[in-house]
Amino acid sequence: MIQKHAQMPDKDGFFGEYGGQIIPPPLIEIMNQINDAYDEVSQSESFQKELQQLNADYVGRPSPIYFAKRLSDKIGGARIFLKREDLNHTGAHKINHCIGEALLAKYMGKTKVLAETGAGQHGVALATACALVGIDCEIHMGEIDIEKEHPNVTKMKILGCKLVSVSRGTRTLKDAVDSAFEAYIKDPVNFFYAIGSVVGPHPFPKIVRDFQSIVGREARAQFLAKEGELPGTLIACVGGGSNAMGLFTAFLDDEDVQMIGVEPAGRGLDTADHAATLTLGSKGALHGFKCYNLQDEEGNPLPVYSIASGLDYPGVGPQHCHLKDIKRVCYEAIDDKECLDAFMQLSRLEGIIPALESAHAVAHAMKIAKAMSADETILVNLSGRGDKDADFVANYLSL
Structure with a gap:
């Protein structure tokens, strides 16, 4: 069944008046490349078969x-x-989109995946997915959350990701997002920013939603x-x-x-x-x-x-x-x-x-x-x- 709501967002990434790409023009080009690659893999039988197999046998x-x-x-x-x-x-549910994003990053030939995490579930899931597909991973996490969510911090380190402690501002999720995005824009051609929720510039609200659906x-x-x-x-x-x-x-x-x-x-x-x-x-x-x-x-x-x-x-x-x-x-x-x-x-x-x-x-x-x-x-x-x-x-x- 084709659902009317599934047709959103529009071509510019808007859900009604929300969403879009409020980012510098060079990053808009990068985001559009990610959108094009995602649309390609969405129609790729081999990609979807690999994703389905991992969802069943790995997740x-x-x-x-x-x-x-x-x-x-x-x-x-x-x-x-x-x-x-x-x-x-x-x-947690985070593994659903993390495997999809890691596969997409590998498909695009990226060399590193970056992300933020709050409770650490997205960080653990992404570090796991990156270990699975063989791509470097860097996770930014606020100092307060690192202390509070120590078990997940240990797991991320065991899984081989680089953990960046964020000490500025509130030292929690919002500042971890800022820190991770700043690291990403240093080399958006080779890095992939795996956003951990249905937020951020288009196409990420769509991508994460679709993998989580x-x-x-x-x-x-x-x-x-x-x-x-x-x-x-x-x-x-x-x-x-x-x-x-x-x-x-x-x-x-x-x-x-x-x-x-x-x-x-x-x-x-x-x-x-x-x-x-x-x-x-x-x-x-x-x-x-x-x-x-x-x-x-x-x-x-x-x-x-x-x-x-x-x-x-x-x-x-x-x-x-x-x-x-x-x-x-x-x-x-x-x-x-x-x-x-x-x-x-x-x-x-x-x-x-x-x-x-x-x-x-x-x-x-x-x-x-x-x-x-x-x-x-x-x-x-x-x-x-x-x-x-x-x-x-x-x-x-x-x-």
Whole structure:
């Protein structure tokens, strides 16, 4: 089925009024070359066959759908299901687009892949993919995140990537993006910038979405086979927005399916310590594209915060901005306390330790399920596992 939403972005990289290429002319030429190469491999039978084989035999796809019965019984109301992206090789959804980007970089003859990472999941997944295809990898990560996400830092080093510690600014994801992009523009002809979400200049919001859309395609078929109908509600956390677009894309034309993206309210929406871009942001430009972002009166990005390192980004993917404006997706916010409660409840009721990012989505599912009927269903994209967060949470909660 050809979906109308899948025809976006337009030829200039816009989803409605968001997206585009707000970058210097020489980089526009480079980005257009990446777009042309991506369009070529999208039609290449050999490339798609290799990607499908790696998804099956290396990543471990399809990831299962699991009915969280004990959690559902305790909350009451709707039945909560989980799309288990946490069971992928490397422990999160990030591997879906990282393998695609690494293969694309190799296809284009690039010599090095650069990227940013927040929680470290994109960094680990990209280092893994680069080791797999045999190409150099360099990951930029904020000092705060390096200290907080030490297990993923160790994995990246073992996998052979060069890890660059970013000490400026907030020392978190936004500054890691800046640092990685500055390194990239030193030699964009030979380097490939593997953006870690559905953000950045065109064509990356499209490329990452397309590689991640396997999540929703699988989920749609699996849920129909399991339940005989589509899920009533889809829920996914949103920082940049890749796991959410991965789940949502296959369902965008199913008007009876409600979709909810969950942002980090951090220490509260009435404080400065949050990263609720779509909830409280305004239209502007960031990192080469137009989007909602959290910015000051001069248009400079504000410092942002989330207990989940992968969500503390002041912007959001352009397609999410468009989906908000047309009211196809509803965006809500969950604070740190609710996130930690969901983290612990899922761990102790189902034996599944989620990433803090994913726990935001679980928390919102728990919040709304109790007001729904027992014949209604919620499908949560459990985008990552919590190995990286276990020590931090244990210390935070004095377990």
